[in-house]
Amino acid sequence: MIELILFLSIGIGLLVLLFALARRPARQEGTAQALVEAKHALRTLQESLVAAELVERIFDQGDWKYVASAAAEATKDEFLRDRKKIAVAWTHRVKTQILSLKEYHFRHSRFYSQLNPATEFSLALSFAALLQQCRLLQLLLIIGGPYAAPALVGRTAAATARICAVSEKSLAFLNPATAGSFGDQSPEDGAAVL
Amino acid sequence: MLRRYILAQLLSLAGIILELGILWRALRAKLLPRFPLFYAYIFWVLLLDISSYGVYGLGPSVYRNWYWGTQILTLLVGYGVILEIVHKSFKNFAGAERAAVFMVIAVFALVFAYVIFRSFTIPHWTPAATYYELERDLRTVQAVVLAGVLAVVFGYRISIGRNLKGVILGYGLYLASSVISSELRSYAGSSFHAAWRLIQPYTFLISLCVWLIAMWAYQEIPEERPVPRLDSDYEAFAMKTRNVLETMRSYLQRTVRP
Numbered sequence: 001m002i003e004l005i006l007f008l009s010i011g012i013g014l015l016v017l018l019f020a021l022a023r024r025p026a027r028q029e030g031t032a033q034a035l036v037e038a039k040h041a042l043r044t045l046q047e048s049l050v051a052a053e054l055v056e057r058i059f060d061q062g063d064w065k066y067v068a069s070a071a072a073e074a075t076k077d078e079f080l081r082d083r084k085k086i087a088v089a090w091t092h093r094v095k096t097q098i099l100s101l102k103e104y105h106f107r108h109s110r111f112y113s114q115l116n117p118a119t120e121f122s123l124a125l126s127f128a129a130l131l132q133q134c135r136l137l138q139l140l141l142i143i144g145g146p147y148a149a150p151a152l153v154g155r156t157a158a159a160t161a162r163i164c165a166v167s168e169k170s171l172a173f174l175n176p177a178t179a180g181s182f183g184d185q186s187p188e189d190g191a192a193v194l
Numbered sequence: 195m196l197r198r199y200i201l202a203q204l205l206s207l208a209g210i211i212l213e214l215g216i217l218w219r220a221l222r223a224k225l226l227p228r229f230p231l232f233y234a235y236i237f238w239v240l241l242l243d244i245s246s247y248g249v250y251g252l253g254p255s256v257y258r259n260w261y262w263g264t265q266i267l268t269l270l271v272g273y274g275v276i277l278e279i280v281h282k283s284f285k286n287f288a289g290a291e292r293a294a295v296f297m298v299i300a301v302f303a304l305v306f307a308y309v310i311f312r313s314f315t316i317p318h319w320t321p322a323a324t325y326y327e328l329e330r331d332l333r334t335v336q337a338v339v340l341a342g343v344l345a346v347v348f349g350y351r352i353s354i355g356r357n358l359k360g361v362i363l364g365y366g367l368y369l370a371s372s373v374i375s376s377e378l379r380s381y382a383g384s385s386f387h388a389a390w391r392l393i394q395p396y397t398f399l400i401s402l403c404v405w406l407i408a409m410w411a412y413q414e415i416p417e418e419r420p421v422p423r424l425d426s427d428y429e430a431f432a433m434k435t436r437n438v439l440e441t442m443r444s445y446l447q448r449t450v451r452p
Contacts, residue, residue: 115289
């Protein structure tokens with residue numbers, strides 16, 4: 001019976017992968033385009049999403065204390081509902097950032113001839129584990145409300161900002177300044193490095 | 195009985211026509227040098243299909259021995275198709291190719307370890323008691339390797355193009371159906387034999403149709419060139435990703451703890 005389940009699982013598993021392959025477009029997104037998109041996403045996150053003021057604004061208990069002391073029950077409920085929505089959306093964006101980093105890493109590492117398969121495998125597991133943690137955090141916010149872990153949300157924001165910083169360094173070659181430095185290398189005979 | 199015989203003959207004839215069609219398109223579209231191992235497989239299958247008519251006349255026992263002997267050889271030629279899939283899929287991606295080769299070696303190591311484990315734990319155990327089981331086992335190894343290759347293709351977002359996609363789909367479909375039907379036949383015994391005799395040729399006909407369509411003309415695989423900074427050290431790059439992951443994990447852990 002175990003053998004039957006094993007062989008059937010292998011056969012059905014392969015069929016599922018083939019189905020996914022059949023549905024997949026023959027051409028994947030180009031590397032350059034994906035990198036530019038990653039750069040754009042990073043800028044959006046850094047300039048707005050993980051800004052300390054915004055995180056403080058979403059998770060600050062001062063607003064809640066004010067509403068709780070002065071407003072009617074219906075207003076309190078509405079306030080908590082709205083804040084929870086915002087907090088969950090914020091966590092969702094953090095998750096998106098991890099996914100973006102994952103995408104970026106695997107899109108790059110596939111070109112490395114010295115790639116270490118064991119390192120890649122362990123990184124793939126780490127990404128999966130971290131994404132699960134993010135989902136758990138999202139769940140906690142959904143169940144416990146926007147102030148389920150008030151003192152520690154800032155650290156998540158800081159970590160996200162750090163990821164942005166590291167990713168930004170990796171994507172620095174896409175900056176106009178770098179392009180300029182390539183331009184400076186143009187030979188004097190009129191040919192240009194574009 | 196006569197109806198079944200006529201149906202088998204028609205299926206066989208349809209197979210030969212499709213195989214000839216695939217080889218004809220290979221010559222017309224100049225695909226032969228691009229996928230030599232795949233076309234060697236098709237040519238081998240065509241050769242067997244045509245010669246089976248002559249061997250069948252020599253008697254059922256001669257045909258049975260010839261059939262199983264050539265089936266095992268066909269399986270080995272099929273490994274060439276898998277090799278071609280690995281080689282062509284990761285031609286422009288040195289890192290992904292390394293991961294795929296590692297995965298293939300890991301699969302063979304696992305199979306070897308499984309055989310050793312079974313032979314030590316079960317008295318009088320043999321890897322395959324019948325030709326059916328041997329075929330099933332060898333095709334299962336191919337199926338696992340192909341599934342691993344597909345996992346690498348998906349994980350690294352590799353563009354494989356229409357031709358290679360067709361080769362993988364056709365061969366994978368045949369492999370998956372072979373593994374499932376062979377195991378069901380092995381489990382259910384002769385009661386599944388009639389179904390097995392139908393599933394195998396029909397699935398192979400579908401695979402031949404997929405190949406004929408996908409390999410009708412050559413389609414260039416869009417080449418993806420690495421970005422300028424990728425000559426730097428891989429270990430440093432992987433370490434950087436790992437550091438970011440660890441930092442992120444520690445913050446998240448602290449976030450979820452009360």
